[in-house]
Amino acid sequence: MALPSYLKVQDEAVYYTGEGEFILFVPDSYFVKKIAVIEGEFVELIGILNQSRLLPKETDITKHIKPFYFPSRFVTKPGRIEKVKNFQLTKNYKGDFSVLYYANNNEDQIIVSIKVPQDITNVEDFFRVFVNAGDIPTSIHYKDLYKPFIDSMTINGNSYGLPAADFGLLISELCRDPRDINKPFRLGKALDEDDCSYIPISVKYIPKLVSPFTSLTSENFDEAMIGAIMNKNDDSTPLERVLTG
Numbered sequence: 001m002a003l004p005s006y007l008k009v010q011d012e013a014v015y016y017t018g019e020g021e022f023i024l025f026v027p028d029s030y031f032v033k034k035i036a037v038i039e040g041e042f043v044e045l046i047g048i049l050n051q052s053r054l055l056p057k058e059t060d061i062t063k064h065i066k067p068f069y070f071p072s073r074f075v076t077k078p079g080r081i082e083k084v085k086n087f088q089l090t091k092n093y094k095g096d097f098s099v100l101y102y103a104n105n106n107e108d109q110i111i112v113s114i115k116v117p118q119d120i121t122n123v124e125d126f127f128r129v130f131v132n133a134g135d136i137p138t139s140i141h142y143k144d145l146y147k148p149f150i151d152s153m154t155i156n157g158n159s160y161g162l163p164a165a166d167f168g169l170l171i172s173e174l175c176r177d178p179r180d181i182n183k184p185f186r187l188g189k190a191l192d193e194d195d196c197s198y199i200p201i202s203v204k205y206i207p208k209l210v211s212p213f214t215s216l217t218s219e220n221f222d223e224a225m226i227g228a229i230m231n232k233n234d235d236s237t238p239l240e241r242v243l244t245g
Helices: 028-032 120-132 147-155 164-174 203-209 212-217 221-230 238-244
Strands: 007-010 013-016 021-027 037-039 042-054 066-076 080-090 093-103 175-177 180-184
Touching: 013 093, 021 028, 028 093, 042 080, 042 093, 042 120, 066 120, 066 147, 120 147, 120 164, 120 203, 147 164, 164 175, 164 203
Parallel strands: none
Antiparallel strands: 007 013, 021 042, 021 093, 037 042, 042 066, 080 093, 175 180
């Protein structure tokens, strides 16, 4: 995928080349769960974030908000970091963030090295963010939410033979309707109005929303049961390890 015109790769590092500043928004929950770690002037984290730019004469750091997509662990070197509390990042997403700023100075590095070592623990960390914590950036379109799962495993060297449909099923339960959290986003009218308006939740919270009757009469219940019975692969996947501890 081609880089935006305001980014460049030089000696394996990614730099900002535009006017003003480039911005990454890192949820504070990433630091609490050790998904992100500050080490001196560097930050190590998982690249499922929101990005923006603050151009000259602008004051709204969310004006150019969009997904930042690098579904693996990497190291970044921002010029400065600011903390914001109860911050309205998008109309559907409010929280506490560390805001990382990068200037066009050939010193600040958005990605220190694009050649990241393949390590399946990177995938497990990604799953902990998306599945266990429910920290899904709501700037990612609902129909594209399965892709980070596939790409994260591919980048780190193993697809486990898991079809995209499995992750589509998972996403369909993790993302809830903004008007009725008891209802999956895919079944609500909000999907037709704004496919980024879903409310992400932790997989641990799903049983509180889904009644036994709903579970047993789900349109996907038969397929899920058959898949579990027929799966003869004894190797545990990153998702299984995250869910079972």
